Amino acid sequence: MAEKSKKKTSLVKSWKLRGLALLLIGLMGGGMFHFDIVKPKQVTRWVSDIISSTVSPSTPSDWDATEIDLPRSDETIRIATFNIQVFGHSKMQKPEVPQILARIIQQFDVVAVQEIRALDQSFLDEFLKILNAGEQQYGCLVGPRQGRTASKEQYAYFYNTARITVNEKWTYTVIDKYDKLHRPPYVAHFRTLS
Numbered sequence: 519m520a521e522k523s524k525k526k527t528s529l530v531k532s533w534k535l536r537g538l539a540l541l542l543i544g545l546m547g548g549g550m551f552h553f554d555i556v557k558p559k560q561v562t563r564w565v566s567d568i569i570s571s572t573v574s575p576s577t578p579s580d581w582d583a584t585e586i587d588l589p590r591s592d593e594t595i596r597i598a599t600f601n602i603q604v605f606g607h608s609k610m611q612k613p614e615v616p617q618i619l620a621r622i623i624q625q626f627d628v629v630a631v632q633e634i635r636a637l638d639q640s641f642l643d644e645f646l647k648i649l650n651a652g653e654q655q656y657g658c659l660v661g662p663r664q665g666r667t668a669s670k671e672q673y674a675y676f677y678n679t680a681r682i683t684v685n686e687k688w689t690y691t692v693i694d695k696y697d698k699l700h701r702p703p704y705v706a707h708f709r710t711l712s
Contacts (some may be wrong), residue, residue, distance in 0.1 A: 524681045587611060592712050595627040595681060606636030620649045623656070628677045628708055634660070634672040642674070659689055661704030673704040681711050 588598070602609070602619060609615055623629045634642070642658060649656050656676045663670040677684060688707035692699075 522599055548675040598626040599627045601632040605634045607641045610641045616648045623676050627681050629676045631674045659706050664701045673708050
């Protein structure tokens with residue numbers, strides 16, 4: 519009986535994987551959605567250009583000279599994920615870091631940030647002020663502190679409020695009933711405004 523159950527579970531997993539593979543192939547092939555394809559090397563170069571030109575600027579005006587020309591249109595949105603390692607008060611105290619992070623995030627419409635590590639959330643309000651000092655205005659969603667060790671972390675989403683809206687009733691952490699995930703995903707539902 520147990521062997522029959524294992525075969526059935528294996529078959530279900532196999533079909534789920536096939537379905538996921540077909541969905542990914544469809545999306546990558548231009549199926550239901552349109553994405554501007556940007557090569558990873560191109561994004562790496564853009565981020566490197568920002569960091570190299572702003573970490574040690576000779577004058578503050580050098581910061582204004584760094585612009586990244588990512589493809590942008592009203593029909594597409596740009597989404598990124600960013601592991602800002604140990605993002606908290608100490609990182610916000612470093613003179614150039616908040617501006618560099620803001621400039622990177624401002625290149626996208628939605629950015630999922632990982633590894634927020636601080637008991638007090640006030641630094642996020644401070645960072646949001648820096649982020650919103652430019653032309654674009656961003657909102658922020660912050661998930662609960664999670665983790666199995668004393669080192670709890672959070673996820674956050676920063677989103678361009680002129681292009682994106684969020685349904686805050688539909689933000690949640692995935693339930694990990696088998697306790698397999700160190701930090702379960704934080705989910706949010708976004709919608710474009712155009």
